[in-house]
Each structure stands twice: as C-alpha cells, then as structure tokens.
Amino acid sequence: MLEEIRNSWKEVVEKEIVAFAREKGATEIAPLQAGTPPKAEMGDIAFPMFAYAKSLRMAPAQIAEEIRKRLENRDLDVDGTLLVAGPYLNVKIETGLLANSLRRRVSSEGDRYGRNDSLKGKKVMIEFSCPNTNKPLHLGHMRNDSLGMSVAALLKANGAEVKRVNLINNRGVHICKSMWAYMKFGNGETPESTGEKGDHFVGRYYVRYAQYEKECIEKALEEAGDVSPEEREKIREEAARRANAEPQSMLLKWEQNDPEVMALWNRMNNWTLEGLAESYRNMGIEFEKYYYESDTYKFGKDQVYKGLDMGVFYRAEDGSVQIDLAPIGLDRKVLLRKDGTSIYMTQDLGTAVNRHEDWPFDSLIYVVASEQQYHFKVLFYCLKMLGYKWADELYHLSYGMVNLPNGRMKSREGTVVDADDLLENLSQLAKEEIIAKERQDQVGNVDETSRKIALGALNYYLLQVTPSKDMIFNPQESISFNGNTGPYLQYMGARISSMMAKFEAVKSEYEGIEFDGSLLVEEDEKAIVKLLASFPEIVRKAGAAYDPAVICSFLYELSKTFSHYYHDNQILRADTRELVVARVELSRMVLTVLKNAYALVGVPFLASM
RNA sequence: GCGCCCUUAGCUCAUCUGGAUAGAGCAACUGCCUUCUAAGCAGUAGGUAAUAAGUUCGAGUCUUAUAGGGCGUACCA
Structure with a gap:
C-alpha cells in the first residue's frame, strides 16, 4: 500500500x-x-x-x-x-487516511493480506533437504530445511504455484558402509529391540564403520613399525582401501539386484526414513513429492548419450564421457565414468529432466550449500547445452555454512549438533521457563507449547541471517529468549491475543463505534500504520530475493515498535471509547500481520505463552 | 597455483537499486512490576565499516591492489 x-x-x-x-x-x-x-x-x-x-x-x-x-x-x-x-x-x-484504507484492506483480506500476484501463473519447483539414509539430520540440514520451507512459502505468497520436492540419497558406497557394519556387528538388533529412533540406529552403524576403518589403519601402521612419513601415508591409504573393498563389493551386488543385499538395504532404509519422517513432522517440514536416488540415478546416462549424439559432449581417449567447459571459463568435467557407471553429475542431469517431464516447471530452485556452487554451474551449463530451454530458469539458492562458536562442525570430533537433540533440549528449556513463570494453566498444553516455542526460536535464529552468508550457531544464544528471537516475536502475538480476548468480553459496550484512523496520532501509532502498510511490499522483496531474513527484520521491527507502544499507551483503557476502538483495531491489524509473517518464516503462532 | 565468496561495536547480525547523524540484539552498567503476561520497557557506554588508493556532488555499498579468513578446483556426494 x-x-x-x-x-x-x-x-x-x-x-x-x-x-x-x-x-x-x-x-x-x-x-x-x-x-x-x-x-x-x-x-x-x-x-x-x-x-x-x-x-x-x-x-x-x-x-x-x-x-x-x-x-x-x-x-x-x-x-x-x-x-x-x-x-x-x-x-x-497522511497516516489517518492510510489507516482507514489499511483497515478496510486488512479486514477484507485477513490471512491473505501481504500476498501479491507478482509470480502469478508461475510454476516453481523447489528442492531441499536431500538427506542421506545413513545418518540422522543435523544442524546443517536444519538451515537447509528452514530455508526451503520459508522460501516455498514466500513464493506462494507472491502468487506462484509451488511444489516442494525432496531427493533421498539412498544409494552409493557410503550407504553400503552402514549396511556392512550392521551385518558384521549388528547381532540382529533392531530399532525396536534397542528402542532407538531408526535414523539414529542406522547412523550408529555408519559411525561404527568409520571406527572399524580407523582400527584397520592403526593396526596396519602398528605392524609396519617405524617407517618414513611417506611410507606411513601409503600404508594408511592401502589399509583404507582394503577396508573399503567390502562395502564396495556390496555396492556391486546392490547394482546387480542381489536379493540378500536388497533386502538388507530396504530394511535399513526404512528404518532411517521412518526416523526422518518423525523429525520432519516435529519440525513442520513437508514435501509434495519425494524422489529417490535409487530410482533417478539411472535416468542420467540417456542424457549423456544424447549429448554425445548432439556433439556437445565428447568421449575421451580413456573411454569416459566429458564436457569441455572452456566457454564458461572452467576446465573439463567427466560426466560418465570410463566403466560406464554414473556419477553425481550424471544423476543430477537425469533427475532434472525427469522432474521437468513430471511437472513442467517454469523454474526450479535447488537449496544447496554454497560448497556446491561449482557443481550447479556445470549442471546448468550441461542442461543448456543439451538444448533444454528451461535450463536458464534453474537457480541454485546457495547458503553459507553453519559453524559453531569454536569452529566448524566435525563428525570426527563429535561436534555435530544433532537436530532431534537440539529441538528436544530447546523444548525442555522452554518448558522450564513456562513452569518457572507459573504459566501452565494459561498455556494449556505445556509440551505442545514448549515445542512450538523451540521451533520458533530455531527457525527464526536460522533465517535471520542472509542465506548466502556463513553463520555461527551459538547453542547457548539460540536457547535464550531475550532480545531479537523467535520467542520474543511469539510473545508479542500472545500479548495481543490476550488483549483481544479481553476486548471480546466487553465488546457490547463498544457497539456501533466506527474505526477512525485519524485518532491514531501517537508517533508509534503512525509508525505502526506505515509498517503494516508496507507488508505487501516486504513480501514481494523477500520473495524476489529468496530471502526470509527480510521478513525476519520486518517482524522484529513491528514487534519492537508495538511493544514500545503498548507499554506507554493504554489500549483497552484508553481515554475515550472511540480511541479504544481505534487502538484495538490497530492492535488487531498488528496481530493479523504478525500471524501472516510468522507463517512465512516458520514461527508458530501461540495465543498464549 | 587458479576460481568464487567473506571482513561493519568485545560477540552475533542489519543497513532497500551509491544518498541525510552506520542501526539492532547479546554481554556490561543503571532505572521501571498495587497499572492490558517483566519471555517486557527505557537509559548509559561501545565504530577510522580489515588496510591503501581510485570513480562520484556524495562510498559500508562501485573499481583496483594488499592483508586475513572460508569454500571450491574428484571418474566423492
């Protein structure tokens, strides 16, 4: 407006x-x-x-x-x-006039206020999450998932038709490693028998394999005794290769559809997927469609052969298929191994084409960490050379790494922050806070509320930072409910809801009094009216930039301004009945916009907290 | 080596296509709960925007160089 x-x-x-x-x-x-x-x-x-x-x-x-x-x-x-x-x-x-037209528009549009038609008629597919089936989700995935969900919501709010898709990475030698470890060390235990969540159960065997490999290397080094550093390195590599040979041979069997290997693979995959589904449910992550690499990895080869026929790819002397990337200032890239098996790039080529056949999108957004910028540059170029005109509409939404205050997360050093644990810890802290404030009765379902507070805290923390930038995740800070945080925003919504409920009880005393925007003369009131009126523009900007942080900043500014406002001014007990109506309606609009904005950044609305 | 990105207060982040006095939160210190939930509100202090040059009426923002950091540069994903 x-x-x-x-x-x-x-x-x-x-x-x-x-x-x-x-x-x-x-x-x-x-x-x-x-x-x-x-x-x-x-x-x-x-x-x-x-x-x-x-x-x-x-x-x-x-x-x-x-x-x-x-x-x-x-x-x-x-x-x-x-x-x-x-x-x-x-x-x-003239904010008085603006307030009047704003109020007409907000009350007629309600939860649609803020939406616009800038992407009307566009079909946008967005890929995110893409977990492995050999370990549970960690903090890095959470930034990905938060971003994916939020950007999807933003695009919808801008009028696009959006399809969220996941690609499950369920094949490859790394998957065989956990399978192999389970066969060797599992003794037939199951998530049911140990009471573990399936993804954590499988993840434990992936870690077990890494431990086994390490043991093999150490043993080999010990046997070799005192040798030169170069020699040690050789021994190390050789031992790793020998350990790897077993999962590797399993992969071969998998590709040959060996019934025993397939049965184990299915079983373990399902354990992980059940665990992941539970995590997704807890975090409010949803997809319209799941793709599985075990299905899509085959499609790519046809594309490579097609490129060979078209003359845009070439067969190298050693038999592999490659592309010359000189036109985009890069080197050469192998697209198909000399033994004819496919690699990551092969598979992504096939997946993209397959998806466009499934659902002819106008654009496809890949939410993938910035470390894969090279991969997507090459992928998009290959698709363009293959003659797909939609290749120009592919977009790599690249986001920075999530680091910890003392550096990078390293699985080897056990510093990886597990997603389920984190959410659980945050929920627990929220619960303690509710109990400490003796809010149990007003809140109703304490566990449910705690979980929503934790989720809001986490999503807001992750989305506040501009996606492209690396960020530092401070567990200590993320669980604090003071300052520029999700819970602070939720608190504002809860406070207004509480006021609105109180007003409902005495509503009859105000029957027949019309909203009059010209009564809103306080500086805070004017600022709020202008903020509310700018919301559709904010949604458009955030959508155009694929940047939820724009919504986060807006939410914080609106909350802060309103907080200051109702601290200094009486709303339900304003001087005149006309002023009460004006202020209540202003507050109601704030609540509507807060709710609409929360929904865009994964902050659950709470009527009471 | 080469390519891409980053560097703003002690810490974590903002600053819309170059525009008026660079803003928040955390941490520190100080006030405010017989008043619509103090998960709050207000105040104090904290800055040569890595450094140097250039373009411009005007630069945190654009260009170049230097320093420091990250990522990539696999017939891994």
Whole structure:
C-alpha cells in the first residue's frame, strides 16, 4: 500500500521536474530516485535533488524548494504534505487516511493480506533437504530445511504455484558402509529391540564403520613399525582401501539386484526414513513429492548419450564421457565414468529432466550449500547445452555454512549438533521457563507449547541471517529468549491475543463505534500504520530475493515498535471509547500481520505463552 | 597455483537499486512490576565499516591492489 503511494508521488514529482527542466532548457534529465528519510519527522518519502544540480545549474536545495512551490499550486490527487529538508524534497504521508484504507484492506483480506500476484501463473519447483539414509539430520540440514520451507512459502505468497520436492540419497558406497557394519556387528538388533529412533540406529552403524576403518589403519601402521612419513601415508591409504573393498563389493551386488543385499538395504532404509519422517513432522517440514536416488540415478546416462549424439559432449581417449567447459571459463568435467557407471553429475542431469517431464516447471530452485556452487554451474551449463530451454530458469539458492562458536562442525570430533537433540533440549528449556513463570494453566498444553516455542526460536535464529552468508550457531544464544528471537516475536502475538480476548468480553459496550484512523496520532501509532502498510511490499522483496531474513527484520521491527507502544499507551483503557476502538483495531491489524509473517518464516503462532 | 565468496561495536547480525547523524540484539552498567503476561520497557557506554588508493556532488555499498579468513578446483556426494 505504501508502495503505491510512493509510486504516485514519484510520478507527480518527476513530471514536475521534467517540466521545470524543459523551461530551463535542460535536455538531459536524470531519472528520479526515491528513498526513505532517516527520521519519521522528516517525512516518509525522500527525493534527493543532487542529480539535477548540474543540468539545471542550481543548488539542490533551491531545486527542492522550487519544485515544492510549483507542486503546491497544483491540484494534486495524492495525499500528503511536501517538505523541504536541505537538498531533499520529502513527502509526509497522511497516516489517518492510510489507516482507514489499511483497515478496510486488512479486514477484507485477513490471512491473505501481504500476498501479491507478482509470480502469478508461475510454476516453481523447489528442492531441499536431500538427506542421506545413513545418518540422522543435523544442524546443517536444519538451515537447509528452514530455508526451503520459508522460501516455498514466500513464493506462494507472491502468487506462484509451488511444489516442494525432496531427493533421498539412498544409494552409493557410503550407504553400503552402514549396511556392512550392521551385518558384521549388528547381532540382529533392531530399532525396536534397542528402542532407538531408526535414523539414529542406522547412523550408529555408519559411525561404527568409520571406527572399524580407523582400527584397520592403526593396526596396519602398528605392524609396519617405524617407517618414513611417506611410507606411513601409503600404508594408511592401502589399509583404507582394503577396508573399503567390502562395502564396495556390496555396492556391486546392490547394482546387480542381489536379493540378500536388497533386502538388507530396504530394511535399513526404512528404518532411517521412518526416523526422518518423525523429525520432519516435529519440525513442520513437508514435501509434495519425494524422489529417490535409487530410482533417478539411472535416468542420467540417456542424457549423456544424447549429448554425445548432439556433439556437445565428447568421449575421451580413456573411454569416459566429458564436457569441455572452456566457454564458461572452467576446465573439463567427466560426466560418465570410463566403466560406464554414473556419477553425481550424471544423476543430477537425469533427475532434472525427469522432474521437468513430471511437472513442467517454469523454474526450479535447488537449496544447496554454497560448497556446491561449482557443481550447479556445470549442471546448468550441461542442461543448456543439451538444448533444454528451461535450463536458464534453474537457480541454485546457495547458503553459507553453519559453524559453531569454536569452529566448524566435525563428525570426527563429535561436534555435530544433532537436530532431534537440539529441538528436544530447546523444548525442555522452554518448558522450564513456562513452569518457572507459573504459566501452565494459561498455556494449556505445556509440551505442545514448549515445542512450538523451540521451533520458533530455531527457525527464526536460522533465517535471520542472509542465506548466502556463513553463520555461527551459538547453542547457548539460540536457547535464550531475550532480545531479537523467535520467542520474543511469539510473545508479542500472545500479548495481543490476550488483549483481544479481553476486548471480546466487553465488546457490547463498544457497539456501533466506527474505526477512525485519524485518532491514531501517537508517533508509534503512525509508525505502526506505515509498517503494516508496507507488508505487501516486504513480501514481494523477500520473495524476489529468496530471502526470509527480510521478513525476519520486518517482524522484529513491528514487534519492537508495538511493544514500545503498548507499554506507554493504554489500549483497552484508553481515554475515550472511540480511541479504544481505534487502538484495538490497530492492535488487531498488528496481530493479523504478525500471524501472516510468522507463517512465512516458520514461527508458530501461540495465543498464549 | 587458479576460481568464487567473506571482513561493519568485545560477540552475533542489519543497513532497500551509491544518498541525510552506520542501526539492532547479546554481554556490561543503571532505572521501571498495587497499572492490558517483566519471555517486557527505557537509559548509559561501545565504530577510522580489515588496510591503501581510485570513480562520484556524495562510498559500508562501485573499481583496483594488499592483508586475513572460508569454500571450491574428484571418474566423492
């Protein structure tokens, strides 16, 4: 809404400048820039006049004054007051009128307020999560999942038709490692028999394999005795290769559909998938469709052969198929091994084509960590060379690493933060907080509420940072409920809900009193009205940039402003009945927008906390 | 070596397409609960925006160089 007002003013001012410049005989007129003044009392829209100083041969401040005078003599159909602040021509918006139209719009659109049609008619597929079936989810996955869910919601809010897809990495030598370890050390135990969650159970065998490999290496080194560092390195490699040979031969059997191996693979896969499904449920992660690498890995070879026929790929002397990446400034890349088996790239080529056949998307977004930028650059280029015109609409939503305060997460050093554990710990802390404040009765279901607080804390913490940047996850800080956090935002929603409930009880006393936006004269009230009016624009910006952090900043600013406002001003006990209605309705709009924004960043709404 | 990215307060992050006095939170210190939930509100202190040069009326933002850090550069995923 604010955006529309800004655009109309921009048009009016620009027209006037052009007219003025023509009179002065200027030929080259720079396009008008629009901004926001640093302080509210300076106005709401700022037009800097610097750019016209040269062509008009006047000081920017003089130009601003001149344009203001000329516009004041015109009969304009836009609301607001013109102010001159040095070299800037500013517009102060009439918030009373804005509040009235805002209120009409918010009450008619409700939970749809904020949505827009900027991506209407677009079919967007978004891939995220993509877990291995040999270990449970960890913190790195959580940033991925939060981002995927949030960006999907943002695109929907911008009018797109969105399909969320997951690709389960359930094949390969790494999967065979946990299978092999289970065969060797498992003694037939199952998640049921040990009472473990399936993914954690399987993950334990993956770790067990790593331990076995380490033992093999140590043993070999011990037997070798005192040798040179070069020699040691050789022994190390040889021992690892020997250990690896067993899972490797299992992979071969898997590819040959060996019934015994397939049965074990199915069994262990299901254990993991059941565990993952539970984690996803707890974290509110959902997909419209699951793809499995065990199905899609075969599709890629056809694409490679097709490229060979087309002459865009070539067969190297050693028999492998490659592509020359010189046109995009890179080296060569192998697309198919010399023994004819497929690699990661082969498979991703096939998966992309398969997906477009499944559901002809206009664009496909891959939510994958920044370490794979090279891979996607090559993948997109290959698809383009294969002649798929949708290749231009593929996008790698690259996000930075999640590090811990003392460095990178390392599985070898056991510093990996497990997703289930983290959520559990956070829930427990939230629960303690509820009990400490004796809020059990008001809250109702304490466990459910604790979980929602934990989820909000986590999602908000992860989404606050611009996706492309690396971030540091501080477990200590994420469980704190003070400051710029998810729980703080939830608290604001709960407080307003509580007020609204109180108002409902006395509603009849206010029957027949109309909302009057002109009564909202406090600076905080004006600021809130403007923030609320800017929400659709925020949603559009966040969607265009694939950046949930934009929503996070907005949420925090709105919450903070409202918090300050209702601390200083009575709402239910305002001086007049008219003012009570105006403030209650303003609060109600804040609540609506908070809820709508929460939904975009995975912060659950709580009526009470 | 080469390629991509990053460097803003003690710590974690903002700063819209270059625009007015670079903002928050945490941590520190100080006030405020007979008043709509103190998971709150207010205040104090904290900055040569890594460094140097350049473009511009104007640079945290654009260009170049230097330093420091990350990631990649597999017939792994």
